[in-house]
Amino acid sequence: MGLLLAGCATAATTEKAPKYDRRNIYDTSSMRPIPHASFINVEKFKQYKTCAAKARNDKDKAGCGKYQYRVPYSLSDETLRVGQDMRQAWQRFEDRYYWRAMLNLNSPLMNLSHCTIDFGQNQAAAQPELVINTENSMYPKELTGKIPQQDIKDKLGMDTYSILPNVPNTDYCAGSTLDLTLMYLPGTCFYLGTTKLFCVEGDQETLNPLAPRPIAFRYDEAVNRVGAATLTAxxxxxxxxxxxxxxxxxxxxxxxxxxxxxxxxxxxVAPTQTLKPDLGGLAQKGKDAGTRLGGVFAATAPVYYAQGLTGNAITLPLRVHTLPTLTDVLATPNPPGVWKLEEFKRTFPQQPSPVYERFGYTNLFSAWTRPTVKLLPEAVGAKPLRQMIYMAVGNNVSIQIPPVVVPLPAPVLIKEFALGLPYAGLQTHFTWQSVPEGYEVPRVSGVPLIDYPF
Known part of the structure; x- marks a missing residue:
């Protein structure tokens, strides 16, 4: 069953142990009957041990409940495809929200343009960047600053913020209605030749200083129209x-x-493997661990990863860096191995499953949904491209026979949404992370709802 249940012998003298509270842990990888990783829920395992101790026979023991969960390995390229589809899902949501808000704000004109002609670009989301996520919350505080940090890079915003929609118009026009509320009275300026005589206009600011300002503008109605789009989203x-x-x-x-x-x-979670090993990458990680952890680890880390705690003189000093352990998780909360070097495995790259089995770790694709409150778009550089603008018009009149009327755009910025459209709801993130044998799986809680039957 791997390092978890086998325990780990320790020297009489051990360093001060960090506090571990393991709940859901990666146990081991195996090639039989198919390549898979197994996980253990610690609380369920404790319950099983208590029940099994009272069992009179194998039949009684079989009713003591499940604590171990086996999951087949997924291919790395397929998890990239899943991540890409998850990015596409968010981009669809964000894009249709913006264009529904613009549609509501500029009804009925935009209903007649965008809901009649489909300007959707229908560009697929870019494939995400595969990085191994490491955060301080994954390991004891004693290693803060020692293990390099890597934030998730699911990049859920749009790949390109365009003046045209990416989604088809059915995504934001469906369910919309023409709003015939009179939103503004256009301002007018009168010219004799190139000389401005006078203007009939109000004090509503516009984004075009050359256009007459609207005589009146229903600013409150504009805010309400965008608010209605927020409810729809x-x-x-x-x-x-x-x-x-x-x-x-x-x-x-x-x-x-x-x-x-x-x-x-x-x-x-999905245990993830590649088809080609990268042993050179693992060797480099051993050197990185020695460099970042320093001290005795500088010379011993590469040997430890290659051989474990064997009886040679090189790794013997590492025994004082193991944690006190007994026979199984029922008796101790501590994980096995040289904990600092084991935790550094969280930076290790994806490999084929036999390499995981040999080096005592695995890689997981992970996805989770959480409530969030934010302004869309999130990227600061994208906010100017996603403003709420009412497309008003002003008129310049040249006094001559006959008079010439020149309409000029007088767009009105709805400043309440200058930092973005408000969103309070759910968002699903994803990443890849590596987990050492016998150590906590990040972000999971409770127990799996199903198990694979093998």
């Missing part, structure tokens, strides 16, 4: 977003995830 579009996420994470022959509790309270 949070009720209807968010539900569609969650459906798109469920489609993205649907199991396939190459993607076999395990839902740990729910996406809202736990996470979905």
């Amino acid at each position: 949070e009720k209807l579009y968010q539900a569609d977003y969650q459906k798109d996420i469920l489609k993205a994470i649907k199991p396939t022959a190459k993607f076999l995830p395990l839902l740990w509790d729910t996406l809202l309270t736990g996470a979905l």
Whole structure:
């Protein structure tokens, strides 16, 4: 069953132990009957041990409950496809929200233009960058600053913020109605030749200083129209977003995830492997660990990863860096191995499953949904491209026979949304992370809802 249940012998003298509170841990990888990783829920294991101790026979023991969960390995390329589909789901939500807000704000003119002609670009989301996520919350505080940090890079915003929609017009026109409320009275300036005689206009600022300002503008109605789009997004579009996420994470022959509790309270995990080993990358990680941890680890880290705690003189000094352990997780909260070097495995790259089995770690694709409150778009550089603007018009009149009327755009910025459209709802993130044998799986809680039958 791997390092977890086997325990780990320690020297009489050990360093001061960090505080571990393991709940859901990666146990081991195996090639039989198919390549898979196994995980253990610590509380369920404790319950099993207590029950098994009282069992009179194997039949009684079989009723003591499940504590171990086995999950087949998924292919790395397929998890990239899943991540791409999850990015596409969010981009669809964000884009249709913006264009519904613009449609509401500029009704009925925009209904007649954008809902009649489909300007949708229908560009697929870019494939995400595969990085191994490491955060301080994943390991004891004693290693803060020692293990390099890597934030998730799911980049859920639009790849390009364009003046044209990316989604088809059915995505934001469906359910909309023509709003014939009179929004403004256009301002007018009168010219004799090139000389401005006078203007009939109000004090509403516009984005075009050359155009007459509207005589009157229903600013409160403009804010309400955008607010109605927010309600549509949070009720209807968010539900569609969650459906798109469920489609993205649907199991396939190459993607076999395990839902740990729910996406809202736990996470979905999929042990992930490549087809080609990168032993050079692992060797470099051993050197990196020695450099960053320093001291005795500088010379011993590469040997430890290659051989473990063997009886040679090189790794013997590492025994004082193991934690006190007994026979299994029922008796001790501490994980096995040289904990500092084991935790550094969280930076290790994806590999084929036999390499995981040999080096005592695995890589997981992970996805989770959480409530969020934010202004869209999130990227500061994208906010100027996603403003709420009412397309008003002013008129310049040249006094001659006959008079010439020249309409000029007088767009009105709705300043309440200058920093973005408000969103309070759910958002699903994803990343890749590596986990050492016997150590905590990040972000999961509770127990898996199902198990693979092998």
